Amino acid sequence: MDVNLRRLRLFVALAEELHFTRAAAKLFVAQQSLSRQIAELEGELGTPLLRRTSRRVELTPAGEVFLAAAHEVLDRFDRGVTEARGVGRGEQVTLRVGFVVGAALELTTHILSEFARRRPEARVELHEFGFADPLAGLAGATTDVAFIRLPSSTHGLVVTPLFTEPCVVGVSAAHPLSRRDRVRVADLLDESIAVGRTDDGVWRDFWTLAGHRGGTRPPRLVETHSQSEEAEVVAAGMACCVTPAAARRYSPHPGVRFITIEDHRGSTVAVAHRSPRPNPLVASFVDAARAVRDREPGILRTIQGAAGAV
Structure with a gap:
């Protein structure tokens, strides 16, 4: 299918106004023309985008999904036009x-x-x-x-x-594991774990060793917002952290010891x-x-x- 940009802009305006008369006036088009364009768009998609009653207009679930896609397409196109014009002017x-x-x-x-x-x-x-x-x-x-x-x-x-990159575990310099050069995941399953606060469950599971726990949880999770905050939590002995090996080079801390994890896959x-x-x-x-x-x-x-x- 080949939905033109004008039709996308008509749909976005209507979705924002949820009123055919106001949207038509905003776009300087006849209401009849707007209705026809939206009906043709729905026909091309093969699904209704709007529910129309005598009192109101509202988006269908498909309309909500399509609105997000339309915004993204129009934003990218408009940005591309601006950038192309800028290049043409030597910007x-x-x-x-x-x-x-x-x-x-x-x-x-x-x-x-x-x-x-x-x-x-x-x-x-x-x-x-x-x-x-x-x-x-x-x-x-x-x-x-x-x-x-x-x-x-x-x-x-x-x-x-x-x-x-391999993974290491960061522990307090006073932690019993700090005297070791290498550990296995089994050595860490009873430890409290510091982990970044995020809604990304895949990311969070990897850094909390969830795949090794058989459905159980760490004794305690300490959520942090940044790597520097995580380092201070670990240095204070509040938790350990599983982290990339580059932490040794990029985030050294006098109170933290980084130890190789032998059997956790890399990041x-x-x-x-x-x-x-x-x-x-x-x-x-x-x-x-x-x-x-x-x-x-x-x-x-x-x-x-x-x-x-x-």
Whole structure:
């Protein structure tokens, strides 16, 4: 099917007003024309989008879903028009890059530099997100592309893995486990666990070792909002935290000891975006990330072997 943008705009205006007369006046079209366009749109979709009575108009469940999609399509189109006009005037275009703590670790600078070399007309805006948003702005469309950590709830996203990093457990320097170099998951199942506060159940389950617990819960969960807050909770002996091995390099703390976990699978860092047909800037960014990943095996070996570091 080929729904034109004008028809989408008519539907969005009507969905916002929920009144044919007001929507028609707002759009400077005849009410009869508006009714016909909406009926034709429903015919193309094969489902009613609105319930009409003599007293009111309301969205059907299908209409609510389609409204969200229409907003996204129109927002992307309007942003593309603005950026295309800007390029035509010699202006920079902007790529919004989201990331969670650590981004792509030692690959990050190389990826940003490679993208700048490929697309010198583009301006990159970097946006950091905390534990509450493991998808770094992609779900809410506040970013165009993002460095994320897997596993997480990535439904609807296109994901390109960059590397998989071992996991470690952070414990207080006074904790009995702090004298060990390596532990197994079984050693941690009776410990209180610090975990980021988020609604992403897939992400949360991984960092609380839920897959090893047979349906049971940790004795206590301590929810945190940031990595620095998590470090203080661990240093105070309130809980342990399961975290990427890069914490040794990026988040050292005098009161925290990081210990290799032998039998918990690693966390994958990936670059992700929403559309299977991304705009050229997003496609260029993903290509740059792949190129850097493939040409920097030494950096990857350092990252992927970091759990054995002292």
